[in-house]
Amino acid sequence: MADKIYLYPLWLRIWHIFNALLYLLLILSGISLHFSDPEYPLIDFKTAVTMHDVSGILLALNYAIFVVLNVNLGNTRYYTFSWKGWPKRLLAQAKYYTVGVFKGEEPPFPISEKRKFNPLQKFSYIMVMYFFTPMVIITGIGLLFPGIVVNQIFETNGLYLTNIFHLITAYVVTMFLIIHVYFSTMGPKPTSYFKSMINGWHES
């Protein structure tokens, strides 16, 4: 029988499902707005604007909740890392994903109560949760309230720069989401990790 560890507390699972749903709504409405075409609308423009604005505000609130609870309930410890030997650990994990997994090798950094994320996961989660998500929220606030954005930044339209940052971040987060979902199929069974995010128990 597979080992089970209770790794994902209720607050985290609730936050996670909201985060995922809101990001999906934002990606869909964002694509519709960015590639808007009167003849082939993915979502009606006005509906997409409302959907994007509301989901964006909720995502920002959800993110604030995540940061507060993460700090106060001890989950931050999983987001800390040591620079020493860091590239080596990343490489080892990457090698496992690209070679080892096909040979049936054991993962180099098995998940435990002390180590919730392998080095690659930790790196990508830190980047997404503490760089790209704040960035997408900050730039999103700028686009939601364009009056507060500096008109000119280095002789370039401030709103345009804000939007470019928003867009790049959105693209990165979308790519992350796709990879994240795919890697979630790499548990003992393809559905194991999805179940973990529902019942809180990690299977290995």
Place this chain on the structure above:
Amino acid sequence: MSIPIASSKGCFLALSIFFIIFSAHSQTTSPEEAQEIKEIEQEVIDDNGICFNCHGGKKYTYFNTWDERDVNALMNPYYVIDSLVYYDANHKTFRCSDCHSPDYETFPHDGELRMEWISTCMDCHEGDDDYKKYHFETIQEEFAKSAHSDKYDDVFTCWMCHDAHSYKLNARSELPIEDVIVYDNAICLGCHVGADRLSLLSDKEFDILEDHEWLPNQRLHFQNVRCIECHSELNDSLLVAHKILPKDDAVKKCVECHTTNSLLTASLYKFRLMNKYKPYGFSNPEILEVAYVIGATRNYFLDTISIVVFLIIMVGILIHASLRIFL
């Protein structure tokens, strides 16, 4: 050493961007200074001087021949003409008497003079090859079909919008687009916000803000587009549409502008497009000169790179998943 994420470089960068974007709200570069008054024939200036002596300021002085003394009087503000504005406007080479009766040179003016007939654009410009590019005839045709003409055909003349003493070409100029927008919108707002002028034609009252309550980012739209972008019907021959539409026919679909084939390129940015503003990887770069319009100003490079990376990821996942299944 263990590093808490709160102090990581990612956070620092995010905060830096926050401060760059939201630091003290600076103003746009101030509009270029008013064009230097070009050399006007001194003779015209001298001739007009007699009118500007009184009509050039708030106060004028005349000699009262009845009680033989100088009298200071206030000029009716509606009859004050700013000479600096006049000599910067389109008709700056005109003598006052080119349009007005020379009898105005006599003071007090004869009361009958207010009945004088004033020529309109077509009286001078119709069929004039020198002004062919402005398509005055088409303007006249379009205006005849407009909501203003429908309702006030007899009294609504070109001068209602294009003040004879101050009108100057804007859309067909290298002026910053913000200045073009402010100038053109002031023409509409002169009546639709100013009750005095409107009362010449109608007892209606408009509440522009309330009427446009449905418009998202109302202030931003008012600052970055002209009223006519939505309230007129385009004509390919004209740089500025003159067929003003009834209120109910105004453009209300966001996506008419918020798309790569944006309506704005055929109106507000048409002159800049005709002058081929340099593209640098963006759709509608001429718009980007001043504004970012979601859906209209897209960077092809960024979109292409992102789509290619997306495809690479999808192919990578497909290969990886296949190998997991079959190996």
